[in-house]
Every structure is written in structure tokens, then in C-alpha cells.
Amino acid sequence: MRKLMVLIVLLTGLTLQGFSQAQTEQKEVAALEEVVVTASRLEEKKKEVTSNVTIIDEEEIKRSSARNLGDLLAEEGIGHIQKYPGTLTSIGIRGFRTETHGNDLEGYVLILVNGRRAGTGNAAKIMTKNIERVEIIRGPAAVQYGSAAMGGVVNVITRQGKDKPHVFVEGILGSFGHEEASSGFSGKVKGFDFSGSFTRTSMDDYDTADGKRFYNTGFDEKQNWSLNLGFEFLPENRVGIIYNYFDVDHQGAPNYLSMNDLDDYTHKKNRSIDFIYNGKTTDGQFSWKARYFDGKDEDKWVDPVASNPDFWDDGISSEQKTDQKGAQAQASFNWKDSTITTGFDWVNYEVETTWDPKESEYENPAYFLLAKTKLLDQRFIISGGLRYDEYEVEVKRGQGGTEDDDHLSPRIGVAYLITDYLKIRANYGEAFKMPSAQQLAGNFPGWYGNYVGNPNLDPEKSKTYEGGVDFSYASLNSSLTFFYTDFEDKIQTTTTPTGDTTWDNVGEAEIEGLEGTFSFDIGSFGGWNFELKPYVSFVYLSEYEDETIHQDLQYTSDLHVSYGITFSDEKGLSANLQLAYTGEQKIEDWESGLWPAPEIEKGGFTLANFTISREILDFQKYGGLTLRGEIQNLFDTDYEYVKGFPMPGRMFFLGMRYDY
Secondary structure: OHHHHHHHHHHHHHHHHHHHHHHHOOOOOOHHHOEEOOOOOOOEEHHHOOOEEEEEOHHHHHHOOOOEHHHHHHHHOOOOEEEEOOOEEEEEEOOEEOOOOOOHHHOOEEEEEOOEEOOOOOHHHOEOOOEEEEEEEEOOOHHHHOOOOOOEEEEEEEOOOOOOOEEEEEEEEEOOOEEEEEEEEEEEEOOEEEEEEEEEEEEOOEEEOOOOEEOOOOEEEEEEEEEEEEEEEEOOEEEEEEEEEEEEEEEEOOOOHHHOOOOOEEEEEEEEEEEEEEEEOOOOOEEEEEEEEEEEEEEEEEEOHHHOOOOOOOOEEEEEEEEEEEEEEEEEEEEOOEEEEEEEEEEEEEEEEOOOOOEEEEEEEEEEEEEEEEEOOOOEEEEEEEEEEEEEEEEOOOOEOEEEEEEEEEEEEEEEEEEOOEEEEEEEEEEEEOOOHHHHHEEEEEOOEEEEOOOOOOOEEEEEEEEEEEEEEOOEEEEEEEEEEEEEEEEEEEEOOOOOEEEEEEEEEEEEEEEEEEEEOHHHHOOOOEEEEEEEEEEEEEEEEEOOOOEEOOOOOOEEEEEEEEEEEOOOEEEEEEEEEEOOEEEEOHHHOOOOOOEEEEOOEEEEEEEEEEEEEEOHHHOEEEEEEEEEOOOOOOOOOOOOOOOEOOEEEEEEEEEO
């Protein structure tokens, strides 16, 4: 509690100081004027959003040492990170997190790519090279996006070409044999816009901060393609294609360091293609969007015979493939100070695995209505909506049957602009997670009896209340939010009188806490020609209790803090020192080998990263050359997100980039 009070006093004091300065020196309004799209599925100014929204912009992404979405969000300190060596990262918001394995319908935090479901809960499969920005809704977003958007939504927005055509080539060398090569382009010529990038990376096994070699943590090759093409055939009418491809070949899967497996490995893929049409009338009164998308997410785990010579007669492998397709259609009507948006979402998943149930299908059509109005000279904003989801699941190959269910999700929020740079807001929203196919309709054998689905299962549900204040003026940006979530009908395994395993709605929890951000540009405040900006953001959970057993939730830290300082000038020099603290958490110690695994307390840690870049050659009309350096884990901290899987020690990177 002492840590919380210090953070609140610091944030409040600095906010009031900035407000006082704002009254005496009339400067330009800053971050509240930013445009966001995730909260309402339409472009709107951040000051009109009633929920807590975080934006990671293109400049922040460039300065970061992160190469994938999981590492980027770990630096931001948004919540729990479950990261393993290689390419497997689950992300958390407000005590909920994504599902790293399986389709994203089974998670509690939803990842989007350009406004549609990413088809994966593994944030390490989404690379940052061609990302324009990341928008994060903290809290329920079921009314906009359906199942799994319980803790929040992370929307990854691909860069769209604009202005004069531009190309780049980049190479980076680093510790533990890290080799990285990238190229890309972006621009707009008449009505045609284009943006794309290609990255290839390889890396050897790494050493921990303790100086121990963690064998089988490297990978042979990781590839990422991103392409965004569009054509504006009429004013405000654009058709586009977005293609994303990720593939990592022969990624080591080492098991715990204490029992380091030397030859297990994985293959991971994720690819998708979107066809999009956005339109608007010349007067802006009507607008519409339509999209069709198709994708595939693949994971294969290989366990060669050499690693288990006394147990297996032959090498084994397991595999999961998820085919995803879907469509979105929405239309908006703007009249004076009100907007009404109505639409339809449809998504279909077909999941094939090498374990039971081997084949299942999810069908999820949904209908939504969103509305916003501005009153009292556009200072009082009311927003809300309803969404109705139907879903049908089927377990195939004679291992189950077909079941269906539905759910209605409401939300309402209000905001009041006290001034153009000070906003208070309140929000209420409900969210849900649909039961899986095997939970509803499965019927297949297990190790200790049959698994039998429960057709009477209800969706897992949450109700969240939140209130907050945002202040943004000239050099100062700050925000503070209180939230409370009541989570019920959690689905857990139970045993029937006949000894079969089934599922019931038996769990519930309460989660409450504070979220805050603060940044202040000293350079801008002093009228200097450079940026020097300290920043801090935090999430503090004052309560996170499992109400069925009256104990704190496992794998949940009470405190996450991200802080640092960034610098940039007009001569092409940019530097960023970023630190992220992850608090203590209760976990199950599976590394112990005991059954059931004992509960222990895992310690907290602080991770520091430093990046610096400078344009060293300016060829005028022929482009420029930039030198970049990075130090990851600056203080050589011995840390691990998951017990038994320590992360790399201090790593150095040096790169060169040519822009034309």
C-alpha cells in the first residue's frame, strides 16, 4: 500500500503542477487530440473516449528494443507476462491474459490485427517492424469485439503508406550469434498507397546472467513479412489488401534449465490476408467498412527419440493447426453531435490437433449497435452499445457432438471535458468468454477415464466498473484510473459420480486496482530544440482474490511499473533508457516434479534496456545512414518470467540502416 500511495501522490502532484503551469502559459493542446480507432471501431479523438486507452506510437516502437509484440508490451508494463525461451509469450491485462496455445477464443485478453481477431494468443508471433501504432483498451471490450475481450484488447495497426515513397535496408548483429536483416518500403503515389517489410533473423543458444549456457534456446531462422496495399478510387473510398506472414523454423524447446533438454524443438507459423473496403460520403454523414479475412495458425512440437531413449520407442511430435476465416461489415450515421454504428461480425475456426479431441469447429456470428452523443457544447460525452453473439461448436470424428449458445453484452460510458485538456470519465462494461468445443460437446477417452462435455455450461462472465481522469497540456501528459471487476461462472474441471471428467461453472474472483501514466517533456517545456522526456506508467492491483478459496490469484503480480527517459534532437540523435518492474506473484512450482505442484512465491525483478541511434551520414537527396546500438538487460539481471526458464543475460546489438 505504501508503494501505491507514493505513486498516487507523485502523479497527482505533478499533474496539479502541470495544470498550474498551463493556466499561466497558454500552450498547444497535446495527447487528448490523438486519433484512436479501437474503442468505437471508428476514428475518434482520444478526448472523446470514455474508457482507458493507451497508445504506443510509431516513434516509441522505433526507440524500443522490442522485436515482437510480447516484448513491446512487457516494456510497457501493462500487466502479467508469461514468456518462455523462443517464440512463446502470453500477455495479461488487469489479472486476465491471452491463451498462448490454441485459438484466441480461449483467452481472456484479445489481440487484434487492424481491428479483427489475430487468430492467436501468442504475442511473440506478431513482429513490430511494420507497425504504425498499438492501441490498448484496458478493461472489457466485448461489445465491440465479442468473446475473450475480458481484461482488455490489444489492437496492432499496420503502417499505411503516405507521402513520398521511401525505402530502407537494415542489418543488425548481436550477442549469442544474433543476425538480423530487414528491408521495407512505404509511400503514396496518386491514389495508390503501399507499405511493407521483410525481416529474417537467426540466433544461437544464450547464456543466463548467472553465466550458465541455456542450451537449445536458439533458432535456425525466423521470417516475418508484412504488406499493406490500397487504392483510393474515389475521395474517402479505399480498397486494400493486408498480408502478414510469420514463420520460425527449428526453434529450440529446452524444458527447464535444471533439466535442460538438448534436442526438442518447435515450428511456429501464422499467416493471414485481409480484403478491406472503407468508404465515406463527401459530407462525412455516412461511412462504412467491409472486410473478409482468412488465416492459419500452426504450432508443431517435436520430441526426438534421442532425448527420451528409455521412455519412447520412437521420436514423437504433436501439432495444432487453426484455420480462421471471417467477415466484418459496419455502417455509421453521423448527425450533428451524435454517431450511431451498427454492424455484423462473423468468425469461423477449424482446429485440428494430434490429441483428443482431434478436430473441432467454432462458428460465431454477432450483431452490434454502438452509439455516441456529445452534449453541453460537446463537453459531455455519452457512449454505449449492445452486442449479441451466437456461437455453435462441434467436436468431430466421433469424439463428441454439436452444441450452441448465445450471449448479450452491454456497455455504457460517460466523459466530461472540464477544459480542453482535462477530462474525467466513468465506464461500465460486461464481457464474456465462450466455453470451448470440448467443454460443451466433447466425448473422448483420457488417461483416467472419459472426458464428457457439459451442454449446460454458461459463458464465463465479468462486470467491470471504472473511473478515471486524463490531463494533457503541452509538455505534460498524465492519467489515473480506478477499476473493479467481478468475475463469475469460471469453468473448471469436475468429476462426475461415474468417475468421468467434465466441466462446471464453479469459480469466481474479484479484481480491483489503479492504473496510471505520466510523462513530461522537459525540452519542450523549456523551449529547447530537443525532447527530454521522463515517463512512468504503473498497474497496481489492490485486490485479486479467488472467491472460491479466498486466496490471491496465482500468476498475478500486485504491481507492474514501467519508467525511463527518452531523448531526441533535430540532428538525428535519439536515445531511450527504459526499465520495467514485475512484482512478486504466487505460482505453482512444476519444476519441483511433485504432484500436486506446491504453491510458492516467485520474486519480482527489474529489467532495463537501452537504445541509441544517430544519423551519421546525410546524402541529401540520396538518403541517409543511421547507426544504432542496443543493450538489452543493461544491468545483467538474473530474471525469469516463468520459473525454471531464465532469460538471457546482458546482450549487445549494433546495427546500420540506410533510408532513401
